[in-house]
Amino acid sequence: MQTFSKLLYVCFTIAPIIFAYFVKIKKKESIKLYGQEKYYYKNIFLFYTQSCRDHLIKLKPCDNNCPQNHLILLTNFIATAKQSISICVLTLQLFNIFEELIKAHHKGVEVKIIMDREMIGVNSPKLQKLGRIGIPVKTQGENSCIHHKFCIVDEDDKASAKMFFGSMNFTLNGMLSNYEHITLTNDYRITEKFTKEFNALWKEFELI
Numbered sequence: 001m002q003t004f005s006k007l008l009y010v011c012f013t014i015a016p017i018i019f020a021y022f023v024k025i026k027k028k029e030s031i032k033l034y035g036q037e038k039y040y041y042k043n044i045f046l047f048y049t050q051s052c053r054d055h056l057i058k059l060k061p062c063d064n065n066c067p068q069n070h071l072i073l074l075t076n077f078i079a080t081a082k083q084s085i086s087i088c089v090l091t092l093q094l095f096n097i098f099e100e101l102i103k104a105h106h107k108g109v110e111v112k113i114i115m116d117r118e119m120i121g122v123n124s125p126k127l128q129k130l131g132r133i134g135i136p137v138k139t140q141g142e143n144s145c146i147h148h149k150f151c152i153v154d155e156d157d158k159a160s161a162k163m164f165f166g167s168m169n170f171t172l173n174g175m176l177s178n179y180e181h182i183t184l185t186n187d188y189r190i191t192e193k194f195t196k197e198f199n200a201l202w203k204e205f206e207l208i
């Protein structure tokens with residue numbers, strides 16, 4: 001009976017104290033880990049905003065939800081590149097993105113683009129311009145589709161590598177008519193995986 005009492009004592013007094021102690025340590029560890037977090041994730045959600053078409057074309061945003069603000073964010077993101085920009089996308093038609101890529105190329109940044117074969121015709125004049133100044137564009141073989149939408153900046157520099165990815169193609173419809181999402185991050189655990197995939201595709205595909 002005495003042993004049973006001791007057991008009860010341990011179960012209802014000492015054991016909960018020990019349990020609470022370990023929970024507290026675990027909680028402290030997770031807070032510390034969070035405090036040390038050096039990576040960011042920014043999410044953008046786009047929706048039907050055709051009323052903002054003029055804002056996008058005239059480059060004058062109306063408020064925080066205006067797609068022009070999102071476009072500024074993406075072009076500024078690309079503009080920070082110091083070494084490289086690697087884009088893999090179904091289609092790329094936004095003038096501002098093209099302009100930013102050309103500026104980067106003239107600054108000495110290595111720009112590489114992978115685009116879907118069927119969409120090359122749609123983008124032909126812009127792609128010819130890129131080709132003339134020396135920005136390479138590659139595409140896949142027949143009977144498949146490049147459906148990725150991602151852009152990696154300074155992929156080889158662990159300290160400054162960053163990227164954005166999501167559902168949106170770089171088109172006016174993507175920004176004004178569609179329900180889309182984009183995530184921007186500098187998490188190297190993510191950028192290095194996308195970089196590995198981009199490099200594999202780059203090796204496999206042919207120049208247009």
Ligand SMILES: [Zn+2]
Pocket residue numbers: 051052055056061062063065066067068
């Ligand atoms: Zn607007």
